[in-house]
Amino acid sequence: MSARNPLLSRHRGTALALPPLLAAFWLVMSGHYTWLLLTLGAASVCLVVWVIWRMQVVDDESLPLRVLPRLPGYLLWLIGQIMLSAVTVLRLVWSPRRKIRPGVGTVPAAGMSDLSKVIYANSITLTPGTLSVSFRNGDIEVHALRAEGVAEVADSAMPRRVEGLEKR
Amino acid sequence: MLAAAVIALLVAMALTLVRAFVGPRLYNRLLAINVFGTKTVLFISVVGVLSGRPYIFDIALLYALVNFVSTIAVLRLTHLDELLPSSDEGTAR
Amino acid sequence: MSLSLLIDIASGALLLAGCLLVVSGAVGLLRLPDFYTRTHAGSLTDAAGATLLLLGLLLQADGWQSGVRLVLIMLFLLVTSPTAAHALAQAARRDGERLPAGDDEGRR
Numbered sequence: 417m418s419a420r421n422p423l424l425s426r427h428r429g430t431a432l433a434l435p436p437l438l439a440a441f442w443l444v445m446s447g448h449y450t451w452l453l454l455t456l457g458a459a460s461v462c463l464v465v466w467v468i469w470r471m472q473v474v475d476d477e478s479l480p481l482r483v484l485p486r487l488p489g490y491l492l493w494l495i496g497q498i499m500l501s502a503v504t505v506l507r508l509v510w511s512p513r514r515k516i517r518p519g520v521g522t523v524p525a526a527g528m529s530d531l532s533k534v535i536y537a538n539s540i541t542l543t544p545g546t547l548s549v550s551f552r553n554g555d556i557e558v559h560a561l562r563a564e565g566v567a568e569v570a571d572s573a574m575p576r577r578v579e580g581l582e583k584r
Numbered sequence: 585m586l587a588a589a590v591i592a593l594l595v596a597m598a599l600t601l602v603r604a605f606v607g608p609r610l611y612n613r614l615l616a617i618n619v620f621g622t623k624t625v626l627f628i629s630v631v632g633v634l635s636g637r638p639y640i641f642d643i644a645l646l647y648a649l650v651n652f653v654s655t656i657a658v659l660r661l662t663h664l665d666e667l668l669p670s671s672d673e674g675t676a677r
Numbered sequence: 678m679s680l681s682l683l684i685d686i687a688s689g690a691l692l693l694a695g696c697l698l699v700v701s702g703a704v705g706l707l708r709l710p711d712f713y714t715r716t717h718a719g720s721l722t723d724a725a726g727a728t729l730l731l732l733g734l735l736l737q738a739d740g741w742q743s744g745v746r747l748v749l750i751m752l753f754l755l756v757t758s759p760t761a762a763h764a765l766a767q768a769a770r771r772d773g774e775r776l777p778a779g780d781d782e783g784r785r
Contacts, residue, residue: 445642447742491755495728502698502725505717509705518714541759544721547713549766559766561717585689586737589730592696596722599703603715611712611769618761619706619719622754623699626730629750632743633734641746648750652757659768 434468435461486581493577498543505544505561519563523570526554528579536578540569586634593627614658621651684736691733698726712769716762723758727751 442457443449508516523540525533537548537556545561546569560566597620604616625648632640698721705718731751738744 444742444745498725498728502721505705505721506698506701509701509708509718509721516710516714537763538756538759541762542720542724542755544725545717547716547720547766548763549713549770559713559716561714585692589692589696589733592700596700596703599700599707603706611765611772612715615712615715615719615765616706618758618765619702619722622723622727622758623703625750625754626695626699626727629731629734629747633737636739638738638740638743638746641743641750645746645750645753648753648757652753652761655761656764659764662768662772 435465438464490577490581494539494542497572497574501543501545508561516561517563518559518561519566520549520557520559521563521566522552522555523548523558523566523575525551525556525575528575529582532578532582535581536575539574539578543569586630589630590627590634593623593630597623597627610662614655618651618655621647621654625651688733688736691729691736695726695728695730695733698722698729702726713766716766720758720762723754723762727754727758 438461439457442461446453446457525536528536533551533554533556537551540546540548540556540558546565547559549557549559551557558566558569560569600616600620600623604613604620607613625644628640628644628647632638632644702718702722705721706715709715709718728751731747731754735744735747738747
């Protein structure tokens, strides 16, 4: 159960980081810097913070800013991986004979933190040819367009890189 | 090149609609509609660059969010008990 | 060779590759045999095709405001599409879409 008052308890860091982020988002997206719009922006930031506070969704994982410094590098690497496996799926889609043998298997993820698990599962889904279906005992159950695909994910550099995201 | 992209996206959207119509069953249709939404976002973005009006990107951004939320909303309707956070799985607490 | 021509060529190549992937995703959605394999075709469109197309557009965008919006669209798609695909797959499975061999939990 989350704390009764997230703004005043251990989630103060998240609560302090949220309004500046929202304000920056408004300033970037608006592009008009008149008094009326800036006032409306401040009001909407307050509204959003109030709604989030009322929903009590702020826990220590709602705003995982600690992965931010390494995220761009990881995203670039992931986009490269996506392109590589997209070529494989492309060939399967256009091949005249239907030789598709999909398979299901589990990829070990039991030792990871919850955040790493989510990033890992989403990265697997994002890569064409592999789809994470569910968690089973902390491991990720993966459906692959080619049966070999599951083992290839587990052997690839992806789990190592995902865990590296959270390191200081 | 941008005009060619618009045509390619329209063709892809038509093909996706075919899958949405023939089904079979609920989930193939939902998947097709989800992919169709992504293509709409791309279509709006290309049109935005083509017409040189940057505010069109706001519409694309909004559409991307609406597409995601609507997919989750439909799934909540069909699986009301399982996707709510009070169910047994999904909450690792 | 001028820089703008180079940017035009790079953007055109990215757009072309993106269109190829998006159309292939649609074709795959029609050709592949069952729900789960079609999901892979969907991710071909969502992840790879959308990223390439938006990168191609980014090179042609004028002004930082358009650029920021395109990057935000790309990030939103990269976050939301696997989440939606995962929710779809899990719901489909509980409703009895059969996984291939190795499935002992499919129908409940």
